Amino acid sequence: MAELRYDSGPGVGGMDGPAEPLPADPGAPGAGGPAEDPGTGLLDRAHALLAAHPVADGYSGLPWALRHLPWFDLELGESAVATDVPRMRQGHVGALFWALHLPEGLTGDRAVSATLEQLDLVKTVVRAHPDGLRLGCAPGPVTDVRHCGRIAVLPGPAGAAALGDSLGILRSLHGLGLRALTLSGASWASEAGLTRFGEEVLREMNRLGMLADLSGASADTLRRACAVSKAPLLCARSAARALRPHPANLPDDLLAALGAAKGLCLVPLTAEQTGPSVRDVADHLGHVREVAGAHSVGLSGTYDAGSAHPQELADASCYPRLIAELLRRGWSDTDIALLTWENVQRVLREADFTAREAQRRREPSTLTIAALDG
Known part of the structure; x- marks a missing residue:
């Protein structure tokens, strides 16, 4: 048994408690499914599609x-918790980003040290569960992990406070495995x-x-990032503001800008942002696909x-x-494959290609916040 023990720290307000019992599949024999029951045939087809194109989950x-x-x-x-290996296998999760969550208001050295501790925890947990989990920090390794029958774990996103306003710390975090950073709150x-x-x-x-x-960045930050970045951008927890006026959801003009920049909007499966x-x-996924394009929509479980x-x-x-609900609405197999797996893999590949090209032209930056913004 891969068991880990830690000293139980103080609870964190708002964190998930025990996962809700899983209701029976709506298409299972004898299960009284809800009115939107997609039927056994669609559920079977959904399982088959996900077996070929598993979920790359954008935020855990x-x-x-x-x-x-x-x-x-x-x-x-x-x-x-709501995420473990048996349930990820049942849900056909092939890869997921493990967010390095920080308590509200944690800044400076405390934010840096808390991020380092969580990076260490991620590696410890993955090492302790070798039959189910492997680190997958680039598109090639992610695919290799999947072919080995494991679930790829990508550390990140971390909060911008993790940098401590230092590009050297950014490089160190990347060297330790961090693969995404949220550009807000700094x-x-x-x-x-x-x-x-x-x-x-x-x-x-x-x-x-x-x-x-x-995710959660201002409109001006997102627009400027689209103009500056040579690699695709993520919105790891953003749905459609036209359908639900949550501050982290994106209005249509920003969804269109993200799509034009070949970025990716990962729609969270939360009642607060998408509905009960x-x-x-499914409404949000369809709206983002319509506005940003089929190549710019993905999934973010936001579990735990x-x-x-x-x-x-x-x-x-x-x-x-x-x-199954998307199939009921007429989504094609191709669009579902993009949604679940291919769009995230494209973004990882393009970020990797951009990095290799940039490293030929650009040395590590030594500029400081005092020199640029002082």
Whole structure:
């Protein structure tokens, strides 16, 4: 048994408690499914599609949730969280980003050290669960992990506070495995947009191959990032504001700008941002696909991040129900393959290609926030 033990720390407000019991598949014999029951045929087809094109999940809050458990075993199954290996296999999850969540207001050296501790935890957890998990920090290794029958874990996104306003720390975090950083909540990435130092951070991220996440960033920051970045951008937890006026959701003009820049909007499966039912999530996915394009929409489970989920999407095993709903609405196999796996792989490949090209032309930046924004 791959069991880990930690001292139980103080609880974190808003973190998920024990996962809700998983209701029976709506298409299963004898299961009284909801009115939107897609039927056994569509659910079977959804499982078949996901077996070929698994879910690349854009955001999981698991590291911080695990930090506060006295012990856990993700391979056997862990009822205290919504994400474990059996449920990810049932939901056909092939890769997922493990967010390095920080408590509200944590800044400076404390934010840097907390991020380092979580990076260490991610590696420790993956090493302790070798039959189910492997680190996959680039498109090639992610695909290799999938072919080995494991689930690829990509560390990130981390919060901008993790940098401590230092490009050297950015490079160190990348060297330790960090693969995405959220550009918001810092002096250089605020409501006013990216400062000159913020633009330098983004250029250095391009050189490293680190993905930039713009979820929760201001409109000015997102627009400027689209203009500066040579690699595709992510919005790791953003749905359509036209359907639900949540501040982290994107209005249509920003969705169109993200699509034009070949970026990726990963729609969260949360009741707060998308709505209380699987149909609401499908509405958002359809809207983002229509506005940004089929190559710019993906999925973000947002499990174990302190969010309530639609009733039919309570944990990581439930992705087939969402895909069955999309099939019922006429989504093609090609568009579903893009949604679940191919779009994330494209962004990883393009970020890797951009980094290799940038490293031929650009040395590591030594510029400081004082020199650029002072």
